[in-house]
Amino acid sequence: MGDSLGIRKPTLEEVAAAAGVSKMTVSRALRGAPDVSPETRERVLKATEQLGYVGNQLALSLSSQRTNLVAVVVPSMSNIVFPEVLAGISVGLEGSGMQAVFGLSDYDARKERDVIRDMLSWRPSAIIVTGLDQPEDTVKMLRSAAIPVIQIMDLDGTPIDFNVGLSHGKAGEEMARALIAAGRRRFGYVGSVLERDLRAAKRKAGFERVLLEHRLAFIGQRIGDTLSSVCLGKYLTHELLRAEPNLDCIYYSNDDMAVGGAFAGMEASRTDDILMAGFNGLELAAALPVRIATSKSPRRMIGEVAARLARGSMVTGVPSSGKITAFVPEIIGIE
Amino acid sequence: MGDSLGIRKPTLEEVAAAAGVSKMTVSRALRGAPDVSPETRERVLKATEQLGYVGNQLALSLSSQRTNLVAVVVPSMSNIVFPEVLAGISVGLEGSGMQAVFGLSDYDARKERDVIRDMLSWRPSAIIVTGLDQPEDTVKMLRSAAIPVIQIMDLDGTPIDFNVGLSHGKAGEEMARALIAAGRRRFGYVGSVLERDLRAAKRKAGFERVLLEHRLAFIGQRIGDTLSSVCLGKYLTHELLRAEPNLDCIYYSNDDMAVGGAFAGMEASRTDDILMAGFNGLELAAALPVRIATSKSPRRMIGEVAARLARGSMVTGVPSSGKITAFVPEIIGIE
């Protein structure tokens, strides 16, 4: 359990004693303040080294009334998309001295509120949350935190402060338009628990709006009752293909599901007459032996931009511009 | 930027004033201490509500000399395996009131050390790190942190305190044995930058040990110079198949690469005479239209067990037993 279980870690004061200066001087030297003589700094650094001193952020943050923390709340880790957003945040924060603290909401509004409250109790200097559909009380809590709130992924709604993402409604619309333009007419839908994944629901709604404009509709659909996965997509697609053998296109809640659909299509030898369309532009989708259509969502970039906004917040209070950063996903894999 | 930008958040003291009691009483009431009269508690809760009070963990932790933080350091988020470990940790921590703080090492020992130092400055009550191969100075830092150090994923080495994982050397050996038992003889290898992914390197070494026992060796191999991905696996497999057309089995650094290999095999119509073998047992691998071999690593479970150890540490100092939790991956997809 370490060399020194139960032995308090050295404090500034002890380093100061060892270096023969006051703790203020040590504090300054360690933070690289300009007004410390080189020799003093030298002695302080040596003492720090010898004692294995590690600063105490709790004391630092409490005393200085600011933290280097960015709270991040995402719904899940089971879909590679959110880890990629986190990776983007991590990159965007690099070199800023800021730390990301993550929490999972599990696509559950109550849980999200509790997680957010927990995170706020660490007094982060910014908070990044997923989506724009937080319930009233959560929004109130976020507002009164008096820190920048950065809502990511989704653009369809009213942001609290900053908003970085794309319109999922439009993404669904555009995909439908592109598929119809490419001659597809007999559409099916495969998704998973839509009331949990609000953004997938918005894409579906957008898709359906355009279908309606063209006097079309989903001929058949299958909605799973677990979270999206390749396996679920494959299973539901097999089912749907059995029920509706003459579809020429299936829209999926996301790429994981669509990849499963592509596998089902391969197994059913339907790769030539039916096109699977997903959302995200996963690396995996591009490597597939069959083509699928998808919208490339800039999830790493969303993370990076969000992180940049969070960094800014540590310096100034409010960047005056760029409250909303909108991305337009590129559609690939059609034609 | 919130309703009250720049306005200090309410403190215990203010809640106390509003409720007409001392801050100690508020503190006790909020923490659910037994010795507070129901009416007082009621008034305190009301005041808390009205003021929108959110506790300050910085002050709490500094004052009480303990945090509810578990530091977690993983190499990457780009491979679904680590997010899944994090999800497992998240589940394992649920209901304990503990928070996970994540950091990324990017498969870089220097960066890992810096990240660990940063995390330690928050005085977490336990730290979970990936692997057993930290350099000397990092180990020293971890030891002197005087908190439980939980090393996960890997078992091949000497743990600092707790160790939860599997032997990657043995995993490689077992896979080689199983493949040879199934009649495979002409092996190839496809991997990516092994000096970064130490565990993949251990699996490969184990695999080669068994090959040698059987007077066999890799006939051909391809090592990519980027991180593992489906795309890279596919590309390298195409290359390898061109160079060595009569392989009957390819071992991959992991399932992502192996899935790419499977795609390449499908494209080259080599699905019947060659078997791809990976590692992890990704959900994706099971859904594939062709069979691949893999070892199922219990990554969620590793996260959960690690989290449980971390929880224990908050209560007692040292759980006396179970310092090492060893998992044996199940091999699937052969025969």
Place this chain on the structure above:
DNA sequence: CTGAAAGCGCTAACAC
């Protein structure tokens, strides 16, 4: 360039 005093918001340990 360096130091001393005060205090960040909370809890531990004791009084009452």
Place this chain on the structure above:
DNA sequence: GTGTTAGCGCTTTCAG
């Protein structure tokens, strides 16, 4: 049941 006192380890502010 409730209040008081004394810190936790650091920074801020003001003196020298």
